[in-house]
Amino acid sequence: NAGVTQTPKFRVLKTGQSMTLLCAQDMNHEYMYWYRQDPGMGLRLIHYSVGEGTTAKGEVPDGYNVSRLKKQNFLLGLESAAPSQTSVYFCASYNAGGEQYFGPGTRLTVT
Amino acid sequence: GQSLEQPSEVTAVEGAIVQINCTYQTSGFYGLSWYQQHDGGAPTFLSYNGLDGLEETGRFSSFLSRSDSYGYLLLQELQMKDSASYFCAVRGRTGANNLFFGTGTRLTVIP
Numbered sequence: 001n002a003g004v005t006q007t008p009k010f011r012v013l014k015t016g017q018s019m020t021l022l023c024a025q026d027m028n029h030e031y032m033y034w035y036r037q038d039p040g041m042g043l044r045l046i047h048y049s050v051g052e053g054t055t056a057k058g059e060v061p062d063g064y065n066v067s068r069l070k071k072q073n074f075l076l077g078l079e080s081a082a083p084s085q086t087s088v089y090f091c092a093s094y095n096a097g098g099e100q101y102f103g104p105g106t107r108l109t110v111t
Numbered sequence: 112g113q114s115l116e117q118p119s120e121v122t123a124v125e126g127a128i129v130q131i132n133c134t135y136q137t138s139g140f141y142g143l144s145w146y147q148q149h150d151g152g153a154p155t156f157l158s159y160n161g162l163d164g165l166e167e168t169g170r171f172s173s174f175l176s177r178s179d180s181y182g183y184l185l186l187q188e189l190q191m192k193d194s195a196s197y198f199c200a201v202r203g204r205t206g207a208n209n210l211f212f213g214t215g216t217r218l219t220v221i222p
Contacts, residue, residue, distance in 0.1 A: 031208055042115075042198055042212030043154065050207050058209065090153060094208045099144075102153040 001026050004103035006091050012109045013081040021076040021106050023091030029101075031094035032074040033058070034066060036087040037105075043090060049074055081110045113137040115213035117199055122219045123189055131184045131216045133199035142202040143175050143182045144210060149195045157197075158184065186218075194220045 007022045023032065030051050035043040045058030049068040063085060065077045078085060086109050092100040115135045123129040133143065142161040146154040158166055160175035160182060172185040186193055196217050200210040 033209075040214065042200075042214045043210075044212070045209060048207055048209060056207070059211070099156040099159065100154075100208070100210060102155070104153050 003027065004091055004093055004101050006089075006103040006106050008106060009104065010107045012111065013078075014111055015082060017081050018077070018079050019081065019108075020078075021089055021091075021108075023074045023076070023103055024072055025074075025091075025093040025101070026072060027093060027095065027101065028071070029093035029095055030071070032068065033092045033094070033100065034064070034074065034076045035090045035092065036060065036085075037090060038087050046076065046089075081108075083110045086110045113201060113203070113211040115199055115201060115211065117197075117213045117216045119214070120217045120219070122221060125189055125191060125220055125222050127189050128185065128187050129189060129218065131186075131197050131199075131218070133182045133184070133213060135180050135182075135199070135201050135213075137180075137201050137203065137211070139203045140177065140180075140201060143173070144200045144202060145171075145173050145184045146198045146200065146212075147195050148198065148215070154198065159202075189220050191220050191222070194218060 004025045033048040034046040047066040052071040055066045089106045091103040117133045144159045145157040148154045158173035170187045175182040196215040198215045200212045
């Protein structure tokens with residue numbers, strides 16, 4: 001099992017450009033999450049999904065959109081990137097035992 | 112709203128015991144989790160307390176007192192590889208296992 005994978009691992013964008021981050025999990029988990037982590041900070045929840053076809057806003061959803069068309073995939077989109085969105089983005093999925101499994105992260109820089 | 116407080120840095124000697132405290136304020140509480148994150152890595156699950164008391168997993172133990180809104184992570188027989196950041200996170204009663212993370216404690220283990 002690969003667990004949770006994220007694509008790409010690194011990306012540099014210019015202000016105003018758009019991109020999509022892909023998260024995939026092969027553990028058949030219902031719940032998936034997108035977080036961002038800034039230096040010296042904890043993880044903040046952007047959006048989450050409790051199942052295929054559902055999404056909901058987390059703590060810091062502005063400037064991001066998500067889609068969960070397939071159970072194993074959760075996409076995070078930035079329509080018009082801003083320097084404030086420079087961060088490390090982590091995807092996670094959840095099992096019933098109370099543990100969230102995290103992907104390796106995507107380091108995004110917006111110039 | 113939700114807030115968590117944990118020390119920003121802790122230093123301990125190899126082979127010793129260290130305790131990382133976490134106090135929280137939250138409008139709905141369903142449990143306290145602990146995650147470890149090495150530099151450049153993804154958070155990995157260590158422990159979860161849904162009820163008051165001590166949970167033990169090998170060298171790591173976690174404690175929760177819901178009446179005091181307080182928990183701690185105890186690391187015994189410290190090893191150099193335990194140098195990492197440790198995050199407490201509260202699980203809210205949203206039904207989606209959403210986690211709200213503290214800002215983390217950076218543990219440095221010295222010889």
